Amino acid sequence: MRVFSASPREMFASLWRNRELIKTSAKREVHGRYRGSVMGILWSFFNPVFMLAVYTFVFSEVFKARWSGGGESKSEFALVLFAGLIVFNIFSECINRAPGLILANSNYVKKVVYPLEILPWVTLLSALFHAAISLCVWLLAYVAFFGIPHATALYLPLIVLPFLLFVMGLSWALASLGVFLRDVSQLVGVITTVLMFLSPIFYPAAALPEDYRHLVYLNPLTPVIEQTRDVLFWGKSPEFVLMGWYWIFALAIACLGFAWFQKTRSGFADVL
Structure with a gap:
């Protein structure tokens, strides 16, 4: 039985070693999603444009929603909401697809030379492509409604990298x-739906009663969503101490997840 390295060094070494394969696979996946459609990859641009227009109309005209402490701008709530959704959609797309990654690529399992550990990277790169398009739409809308974006937007990679x-x-x-457990995909779908409403996407964390506010901060998506809004929309610098702890937490989760995958992958072929 082949033993696969589970060290943190191998986690990054594999990414670098297989970078061309990851890039090619991600490109094929993005193009495959729009294959056969008339507009093709242009849908990746028009989808977020359409959704932003819907959010702006529904929340500003129908619900007359305003963000806590915000002004009276009709587009403000939609942009603040959309910034949070960009972060959540990265999480949702990757996590919902993760339980089926090996099952959907079972033909690779018995190929000793194929690096199965890159499959989540491919999904993440595809999700990042769509997130980047959504961010461009967000920035264009911000310029149209409010003018030049805040310089604090340059802090965004510092916030997003540990999240990834x-x-x-x-x-x-x-x-x-x-x-090994086929029910995982069903459970994950339920959990991500619950997390969407338990994360401060449609509301600021500060809007919760003080007795319950600490609970929302137990959600690992909360710091990323809140800090993303701060640097993009409100022009605030990130909380560096909080992000420092988040880097440590994220690295620990990444190392543990990679180690678990490497330790169990030798049993994939037996199950499939």
């Missing part, structure tokens, strides 16, 4: 569990 490591750790763990 956290997502990868969960994806590796779920991709492995999905092979």
Whole structure:
């Protein structure tokens, strides 16, 4: 039985070693999603444009929603909401697909030379492509409604990078569990739906009663969503101490998830 390295060094070494394969696979996946459609990959741009227009109309005209402490701008709530959704959609797309990654690529399992550990990277890169398009739409809308974006937007990579490591750790763990426990994909779908409403996407964390506010901060998505809004929309610098702890937490989750995947992958072929 082949033993696969589960060290943190191998986690990053594999990413670098297989970078061309990951890039090619992600490109094929993105194009495959729109294959056969008349507009093709242009849908990746028009989808977020359409959704932002819907959010702006529904929340500003129908619900007359205003963000806590915000002004009276009709587009403000939609942009603040959309910023949170960009973060959540990365998480949702990767986590919902993770339990079925190995099952959907079972033909690779018995190929000793194929690096199965890159499959979550491919999904993440595809999700990041769509997130980048959504962010461009967000920035264009911000320029149209409010003018030049805040310089604090440059802090965004500092906030997103540890979040991506956290997502990868969960994806590796779920991709492995999905092979042995087929119910995992159903459970994950329910959990991500619940997390969407328990995360401060449609409301600020400060809007919760003080007795319950600490609970929302137990959600690992909360710091990323709140800090993303701060640097993009409100022009605030990130809380560096909080993000420092988040980096440590995310690295730990990534290492544990990768180690679990590497330790269990030798049993994939027996189950499949």
